Amino acid sequence: MASDRAKLAVLIVGYRNPDDIQRCLRSLAASHWQDFEVFVCENGGKEAFEALAAALICQERMLTRLQDEDDVFDTPGGRFSSVIKCRYQNRAVAVRLGLATDNLGYGGGINAWLERLLDTRGWEAVLVLNPDTEVHESCLTEFMAKADQGFGMIGGTLVFDHAPERIINYGLQWSPVTGRVLAVGRNSAVGTSPTAEVLSRIDSISGACVLVTRAFIEDVGLMAEDYFLYMEDIDWGRRRGKHRIGFAERAIIRHVGGTAIGSAIDPRQQSFLSVYLSARNSILFARRWAGRRWLLHLGWGLLHAVRFAAIGAPLSAKITLIGLKDGVQGKSGKPGASVRLPQPR
Structure with missing residues (x-):
């Protein structure tokens, strides 16, 4: 059974939103970075899983289904009742679709794949990515370069899909007095970076797009699952201990936001x-x-x-x-x- 992984694992949790995932995967397919794999967890049940596979796999689609099962990742078990192994039609990058045994929530969907990753060699970092995001072609390269500088939790230039010249946030800051979560740098112009003082106030990178290193996960642990959705990213960041937060300015990510749960700004x-x-x-x-x-x-x-x-x-x-x-x-x-x-x- 093969056990070596690509250097970067990209983890995506979906819930009955195949169009979002298709768009996200298409953006990843254009990445300059070569050494990565994609792992999708579908939380929406069997029908949603079948709809996702149908949207992604066929002669006219972006993925080709692979029949070999020479890797422990390709078999059902644990928190996945079904796994489909694919690869991009235009490049040798594996994409796995996993059907969760239940709606595991966001943290649970991420952890279902992380639990398998922790038992394998080779990978150096994980990029947690919302399905309603699109990454710039240099995004993965910029993230991995920042990780090489010794940062354990890294964010990029997360921008509004409808206003890509404006930043959604550099990261998140939680107030122990009011409990308010502040989107640090919200509406800043693209091309700006947080100062060292601002970066020091950030508790966590937004779970919409966050890269964490293997050392971070092995020291800090998995995402908290008891929240189901919301706050698990800030909890992860506040547990980071010695691991520094970094910001990759040239890693551009467009984010729609709230497509699966309806978390509108209004x-x-x-x-x-x-x-x-x-x-x-x-x-x-x-x-x-x-x-x-x-x-x-x-x-x-x-x-x-x-x-x-x-x-x-x-x-x-x-x-x-x-x-x-x-x-x-x-x-x-x-x-x-x-x-x-x-x-x-």
């Missing part, structure tokens, strides 16, 4: 699942990292519910209160069947 358009997880996880995170000050965060959360009510979104206010309550009670992971989350019209 709070009146935000999906109820996004509202619930944002509220619940803010408390779970605060209880882990803020000590007794988590009660202050609860107060800010209640004000957030009042804000929803004030702007004419009473159901979002109600869902916020449910999320805060569940956070106080320590409920974590995938929202249970007892949590009734109506979908926005």
Whole structure:
């Protein structure tokens, strides 16, 4: 059984969004960096997995299916009930599609592949990439060059898809007083970089696109899965210990944002699942990292519910209160069947 991996593993978690994944994979196919593999986790069930495979694999598509199973990565087992091994039609880069046994959440989907990677040799870094992103052709090269400088967690120039001249953030900063997560450098012009002082305030790189080295993962551990979605990236960054955060200015990544869960910028358009997880996880995170000050965060959360009510979104206010309550009670992971989350019209 083969066990050596390419130097870089690109990990993508999808949820019933094959068009996003197709666009993301197409951008990766144009990369100047040669030595990488792609691992996709589909969290949306068997039908979604079949739709994803159909969108990516056929004579007219970008991937060719491979029948050989000479690698432990090509067999189902663990948290994957099915694995399809492919490669790009125009280059010898492997792309594996894995069907998760359940909706594992974002951290769980990443960890399902990381657990296999940790048992193999060769790879030096992992790029965690949202499916609704597109990377510039030099992006992977720039990330790996920064990793060679000794940085353990690295971000790039993450830009708005609709306004690619503006930066979404350099990284994320969490306030232990209010619990607010600040997108550092938001709306800065492309071509700018954070100063050393600004970089020192960043707690984590956004999980939309973050490269971490093998040493980082072996020292810090896997992503936290109890959040299910949101806050796992900041948690990972705050656990980094001796590993430095770096910024690769010339690594350009376009990001749409919120295509799978509906986390719109306008709070009146935000999906109820996004509202619930944002509220619940803010408390779970605060209880882990803020000590007794988590009660202050609860107060800010209640004000957030009042804000929803004030702007004419009473159901979002109600869902916020449910999320805060569940956070106080320590409920974590995938929202249970007892949590009734109506979908926005």
